Amino acid sequence: MTAANSASEATIIEATPYELIGGETGVRHLAERFYAIMDEEPGASRIRAMHGADLAPIKQLLFEFLSGWLGGPALYFERPEHRCIMSAHRPYPIGDAERDEWMMCMRRAMFDCDITGDMHALLDQAFLRMANAFRARPPG
Known part of the structure; x- marks a missing residue:
């Protein structure tokens, strides 16, 4: 491996999703x-x-949440009044249909923002995990 390859690989490894999507x-x-x-x-x-x-x-x-979540400035988390993202969604009746609507909107937004290929696949999986976690759990 040449020094140029090492530097190039280090740059790729160090780049955050925040940087990679602009x-x-x-x-x-x-x-x-x-x-x-x-x-x-x-x-x-x-x-x-x-x-x-x-x-x-x-x-x-x-925007502020995604900034920090994607590896950029932690704007949401620096807000004195910020809430746990899970707690912020707990009062809402989020089921499979709502999760699917949210994912449809996010997938279209990623497409419209030219987030494609490996980055799209990575973010799609991460957004789906988050959307699944937001679903309301039955008591018990």
Whole structure:
């Protein structure tokens, strides 16, 4: 292996998903596109109904959460009033249908933001794990 290959491999290993999808601009675009799809898509009516009329505040929160979750600045976690992401979703009746709507919106947003190939596969798996975890659990 040459020194150039080692440097190239080190760069790939050190790059975060945040950097690979375009940093602040890419993450903001993903969050904005996600909520635009949710707002426009009749097939996302269950999850849209869980949000207020003004999506601007939640777009900002998703952007801030994704920023840190993807390896960029931990904006959401630096907020004094931040909540555990699981606790924030606990009051909502999230079942399989809501999970599927959320994933449909996120998958379309990733496609629209040109997140493809290995990065798409990696994020899709991670988003699906998160969406599954948000489903309401029956008491007991």
